[in-house]
Amino acid sequence: MAKVGFRVGVAIGLWLAMSAMVQAQSPKPDGPVVRTAQGALMGETGPNNSFAFKGVPFAKAPVGDLRWRPPQPVAAWKGVRLAQKSAPACLQVSYGWNEKDAASSAEDCLYLELRTPTLETGAKKPVMVFIHGGANRAGGGSGTISSAMVDEGVVLVSLQYRLGVLGFMSHPALSAESPNKVSGNYALMDLIAGLEWVKANISAFGGDPDNVTIFGHSAGSHDVGLLLTSPLAKGLFHKAIMQSGTPQFGMAPRTLAQNEALGVDLAKTIGPRTEKDPASARALAALRAAPAKALQAAADKLDAPIPDDSFVWLQPTVDGYVLPRAPEDVFMDGDQAKVPLIIGMSARELGLHGGKEAVYSTIQHEFGERAFTAKRYYKLDINLDPPADPVLGSADLQLATDVSFRCPSAWVADHQASIGQKVWLYQLDVDADPAKPVGHGSELAFVFNRPPAGATLSAWPPMMSYWTRFAATGEPRGPNLLEWAEFGLDDNYMAFSRAGPVVRQRLRGGICDMLNRP
Numbered sequence: 228m229a230k231v232g233f234r235v236g237v238a239i240g241l242w243l244a245m246s247a248m249v250q251a252q253s254p255k256p257d258g259p260v261v262r263t264a265q266g267a268l269m270g271e272t273g274p275n276n277s278f279a280f281k282g283v284p285f286a287k288a289p290v291g292d293l294r295w296r297p298p299q300p301v302a303a304w305k306g307v308r309l310a311q312k313s314a315p316a317c318l319q320v321s322y323g324w325n326e327k328d329a330a331s332s333a334e335d336c337l338y339l340e341l342r343t344p345t346l347e348t349g350a351k352k353p354v355m356v357f358i359h360g361g362a363n364r365a366g367g368g369s370g371t372i373s374s375a376m377v378d379e380g381v382v383l384v385s386l387q388y389r390l391g392v393l394g395f396m397s398h399p400a401l402s403a404e405s406p407n408k409v410s411g412n413y414a415l416m417d418l419i420a421g422l423e424w425v426k427a428n429i430s431a432f433g434g435d436p437d438n439v440t441i442f443g444h445s446a447g448s449h450d451v452g453l454l455l456t457s458p459l460a461k462g463l464f465h466k467a468i469m470q471s472g473t474p475q476f477g478m479a480p481r482t483l484a485q486n487e488a489l490g491v492d493l494a495k496t497i498g499p500r501t502e503k504d505p506a507s508a509r510a511l512a513a514l515r516a517a518p519a520k521a522l523q524a525a526a527d528k529l530d531a532p533i534p535d536d537s538f539v540w541l542q543p544t545v546d547g548y549v550l551p552r553a554p555e556d557v558f559m560d561g562d563q564a565k566v567p568l569i570i571g572m573s574a575r576e577l578g579l580h581g582g583k584e585a586v587y588s589t590i591q592h593e594f595g596e597r598a599f600t601a602k603r604y605y606k607l608d609i610n611l612d613p614p615a616d617p618v619l620g621s622a623d624l625q626l627a628t629d630v631s632f633r634c635p636s637a638w639v640a641d642h643q644a645s646i647g648q649k650v651w652l653y654q655l656d657v658d659a660d661p662a663k664p665v666g667h668g669s670e671l672a673f674v675f676n677r678p679p680a681g682a683t684l685s686a687w688p689p690m691m692s693y694w695t696r697f698a699a700t701g702e703p704r705g706p707n708l709l710e711w712a713e714f715g716l717d718d719n720y721m722a723f724s725r726a727g728p729v730v731r732q733r734l735r736g737g738i739c740d741m742l743n744r745p
Contacts, residue, residue, distance in 0.1 A: 257272075258270055258271050258272075258309075258311065259271070259272065259278045259346055260307060261280070261346060261431050261432060262431060263283075263427075263428045263431060264303075264427050264428055265284075265301050265302075265303050265304065266303050266304040266305065266306075266307075266308055267306070267307045267308065268280055268283060268307070268308050268310040269307050269308070269309050269310060269311070270310050270311060271311045273342055273373075273377075275344075275377075275378055276344070277342050277343060277344050277377050277378075278342065278343050278345075278346055278432075279311075279340070279341070279342040279372060280310040280340060280341050280342075280432070281310055281311060281312055281313045281314070281338075281340040281369070281372075282310055282311075282312050282313055282314040282338050282340065283310050283338055283339050283340060283341070283424075284301045284337065284338050285298075285301065285337060285338065285339055285386075285420055285421045285423075285424035286298035286299060286300070286301060286337040286417065286420045286421075287299040287300070287301055287302070287337070288334065288335035288336075288337065289334060289335075289337060289389060289393070289413070289417075290334045290335055291515070292515065294334070294393065294515050294519075295393070295396060295398070295401055295410065295413060295511075295514075295515070296413070297413065297416045298337060298413070298416055298417050298420040313338075313340060313368075313369035313370075314335075314336060314338035314340075314369070314387065315331050315332050315333040315335070315336055315367075316328040316329075316331065316332045316333075316336060316366065316367025316368070316369070316387065317332060317333075317334075317336035317337075317367070317387050317388065317389050317390045317393070317394070318332045318333055318334050318336065318389075318390065318391075318393060318519050318520060318523060319332050319361075319364060319365045319366075319390050319391060319523060320365075320520060320523045320524050320527065322365055324365075325361065325365040325366060325367075328365065328366065328367045329365070332367070334393065334519050336387050336389070337387060337388075337389070337417055337420070337421075338368075338387055339368065339384055339385060339386050339387065339421055339424065339425075340368065340369065340371075340372050340384070340385050341372060341382060341383060341384040341385070341429075341432060342372035342373070342377045342382070342383050343377065343382040343383075343432045343433045343434065344377055344378070344380055344381075344382070344433065345433040346431075346432060346433055347433050348430060348431055348433070349430070350433040350434075351430075351433075351434070351435035351438070352380055352381060352382050352433050352434050352435060353380070353381045353382070353434075353435060353438045353440065353695075353698040353699045354381065354382045354384060354425060354429055354434040354435060354436070354438060354439045354440065354698075355376065355381050355382070355383050355384065355439075355440045355442060355694075355695070355698050356384040356385075356386060356421070356422065356425060356439060356440070356441045356442070356464070357371050357383070357384065357385045357386070357442055357443060357447070358386055358388070358418060358441065358442070358443035358444075358447035358448075358450050358451060359371070359385070359387075359443070359444070359446075359447050360443065360444040360445030360446045360447045360448070360471075360472070360668070361390070361445070361446055362445070362446050362537060362538065362540065362541060363390060363391070363394065363395065363414065363446040363449070363450070363540035363541055364390050364391035364523070364526075364527075364539075364540050365390060365391075366390075366446070367387060368385040368386060368387040369385070371383065371385035371675070372384075372385055374674075374675040374676070374691075375675070375676065375677045375691065376674075376675065376691060376694070376695055379691065379692070379695035380695070380699065381695050381698055381699070382429060382432055382433060382434035384421075384425060384429075386417075386418055386421040386422075387417075387421075388414040388415075388417035388418050388421075388450075389413050389414045389417055390414065390523075390540075391523045391526055391540060392493060392522050392523055392525075392526035392540075393413070393519060393522070393523070394413050394414030394417070394540070395411055395412065395413065395414055395486075395540045395544065396410070396411060396486070396489065396490045396493065396526070397409075397410040397411035397483055397486035397487045397489070397490050397544060397546065398410055398487055398490030398491065398493075398494070398506070398510075398511055398514070399487050399490070399491065399506045400506065400507060400508040400510065400511035401487075401490070401511060402483070402487065403508070404508075404511075407547070407548045408547075409483060409546040409547050409548040409549075410483075410486075410487070410490075410546065411483065411486050411544045411546050411549075412544060412546050412548075412549040412550060414450070415450065415453055415454065415457060415459075415549050415550075416459070416549060418450060418454065418460075419454070419457070419459050419460050419463065419549075422439070422441070422454075422460065422463035422464060423463065425439060425463075426439070426463055437465065438465055438698070438699075439463065439464045439465055439466075440464065440465065440466040440467065440468060440697065440698040441454060441464045441466075441467050441468070442467065442468035442469070442470065442569075442694070443468075443469065443470065443472065444470040444471060444472065444668065444670070444671060445470070445471050445472045445667065445668070446472060446540075446541060447470075447472065448469040448470050448471055448472025448473070449472035449473060449474060449476060449541055449543075450472075451467050451468070451469050451472075452469055452472065452473050452474035452475075452554065452639065452745065453474050453543055453550065453554060454467075454564070455467060455474070455554075455557075455563045455564045455566070456474060456550065456552075456554045456557040456558070456562075456563050456564075457549050457550055458551065459548075459549055460564070461564065464564070464566065465566055466566050466567050466568070466697060466698065466701060467564070467566055467567075467568050467569075468568070468569040468570070468694060468697070469568070469569070469570040469571075469636070469639070470571065470572075470670050470671075470674070471571075471572045471573060471576060471632060471667060471668070471670070472632075473570075473632070473635035473636055473638075473639055473745045474543060474554035474555070474558075474639070474745045475542075475543060475553075475554055475555060475635065475744060475745045476538065476541050476542075476631050476632075476635065477630050477631045477632075477634065477635045477742065477744055477745070478533060478538075478542055478631075478744070479542075479553075479744070480542060480543045480544065480545050480550075480553045480554065480555075481532055481542050481543070481544055481545070482544070482545060483544060483545065483546045483547060485532055485544075486544040486546070487506075489529050489531065489539075490514075491505045491506045491510075492505075492529055492530070493514065493522065493525060493526060493529060494506070494510040494511070494513070494514055496525045496528075497510070497513045497514060497517055498513070526539070534580055534581075535580040554745055555744055555745050558638075558639065558642040558643075558745060559642065561642075561645065561646045563642075563643065563646070565646055565647070565648055566648060567648055567649045567650070567697070567701050567702070568639075568640070568643045568648060568649075568650045568651070569650075569651045569652075569653070569693075569694070569697055569703060570636050570639055570640050570643075570650070570651075570652055570653075571636060571652055571653030571654055571655065571670075571720070571721075572628070572632040572633055572636050572653075572654060572655070573628075573632075573654070573655045573656075573665045573666060573667060573668075573669050573670065574618050574619055574620075574628070574654055574655065574656045574665050575619065575620045575624055575628060575664060575665050575666055575667075576624075576627065576628040576631070576632045576633075576666070576667045577627060577628075577631070577667050578623065578624060578627055579623040579624065579626055579627035580627070582623065583612065583621075583622075583623045585623070586605075586607065586622060586623050586626060587602075587607070589626060589630070590602055590605070590607075590626065593630055593742065594741055594742075597741050600741070601738065601741065604737055604738050605622045605625060605626060605738075606622065607622060618656050618665075618724075618725075620664070629735060629738050629739065629742070630742065633654070633734065633735055633739065634735065634738065634739035634742040635742075635744060635745045636652065637652065637718070637720075637734050637735070637739050638739070638742070638743065638744065638745050639745050640652040640714045640720075641714070641718070642745075644713075644714050644715065649701070649702065649713055650713060650714040651697075651703055651711055651713060651714060651721065652714050652718075652719070652720035652721070652734065653711075653720055653721040653722070653723060654720060654721075654722050654723070654734060655669055655670050655673075655688065655690075655723045656722060656723060656724045656725055657669070657685070657686065657688065657723060657724070657725055658672075659672035659673065659676075659687070661686060670690060673687060673688050673689075673690040673691065673723075674690045674691055674694055675691065676691070677691070683727070684709075684727040684728060685724070685725055685726055685727040688723035688727075688728060689708060689728075690723070692705060692707075692708055693708060693711065696708065709727075709728045710730070711728070711730065712730045717732050717733075718732055718733045718734070718736065719731070719732055720732070720734045
């Protein structure tokens with residue numbers, strides 16, 4: 228399966244700033260106080276008379292014996308807990324772009340933050356819950372709530388979840404000790420626990436627990452897609468937005484046994500105590516006692532059952548519990564969450580794993596007996612290196628985006644519409660910096676930031692307005708917004724193009740018709 232290299236430094240830059248973890252201190256007398264099911268929180272007043280709460284725990288610290296266990300409920304506290312500082316990002320190693328997050332990251336990271344335009348109980352403001360990207364092995368949730376989205380009348384929440392091997396590892400001894408005889412997908416359980424917190428508490432912050440939209444970018448979008456297929460997330464959200472990520476990124480999922488094998492391989496790296504019995508409970512005990520950052524670093528050397536090991540935690544594990552079936556099977560059977568959906572991608576996402584030299588082998592692997600037809604589509608039968616498309620880029624970049632982003636997104640849109648849900652598909656062709664081509668994460672500026680003075684629709688697509696109107700009403704429509712046609716029977720999509728937003732049909736139909744996987 229062709230995969231793309233993971234180079235997203237600019238894309239995730241919005242979340243690089245980190246604050247220290249909540250510390251015990253005397254609450255300031257001027258902070259807003261809200262009582263949750265676990266206890267009282269004191270936040271701070273934000274811009275435009277909004278109210279922010281940071282470092283809010285939604286599960287116990289997953290450390291010690293709780294490493295590789297489902298998230299546990301937070302114990303109630305007495306008095307008022309200060310909620311004015313962001314928590315650390317979940318534990319991760321540095322890949323350069325996430326250096327600040329990595330430096331201050333910690334295992335004790337299951338916190339959320341939110342900002343609301345009102346603390347009026349019963350205000351029933353639409354709630355938007357964001358899941359950050361980072362290949363499910365990096366990134367963090369702080370900073371998101373500073374977005375001007377809140378000025379549009381929504382309650383904005385950002386969730387954190389265990390990353391990398393701490394969030395996704397399976398192991399035979401872990402499965403044996405589980406009541407459900409499964410392991411892995413702890414990160415998805417973290418997200419579900421966060422959504423359960425939102426359902427139980429958000430009304431105290433002016434939000435509507437019956438109007439929750441989950442949205443995410445890259446790995447966060449992938450996780451949104453997985454939540455659409457998990458029975459454990461049923462009823463916890465009512466709309467979804469997926470930005471540059473799908474449930475399978477165009478590849479087949481792996482089995483619990485395959486994921487357990489990765490855990491066994493990791494145990495072999497711990498030392499001589501586990502080399503002879505890496506699948507045993509003794510090996511699991513050694514893994515639980517090992518330094519967490521060393522485990523994360525060792526996990527990056529695992530040989531995943533996919534060509535690009537940087538996608539190791541983006542290949543979903545069908546564990547039989549959180550994900551009882553392959554996401555593609557859930558969608559094909561129409562058993563996914565029945566919610567309205569916005570889904571899309573950038574015209575250029577990430578480069579082809581292996582570069583231009585891998586184009587022909589990738590086409591052969593992806594298209595099989597249709598490989599010749601695919602080569603003609605990419606004009607490779609005429610020229611080994613055809614001229615780059617002004618919007619879509621070189622042939623290898625087109626191929627990578629088609630296989631892992633564009634066609635899987637269109638597939639999900641089609642299957643969500645087939646169960647009677649309203650769906651809106653998009654492709655973004657522009658970057659906020661007019662000197663740069665569109666790329667992975669280009670939509671983040673348009674979704675979270677106000678346009679600069681004088682910006683035109685062609686230079687600054689109004690994605691924030693479309694997103695917040697969708698969260699409020701279930702449709703991306705509103706005053707001063709151009710009509711965005713539903714996906715429907717015509718396979719409509721919105722091209723946020725260099726000439727401005729325009730509705731077109733059949734996004735890359737000629738090639739996507741030959742690719743049949745989310």
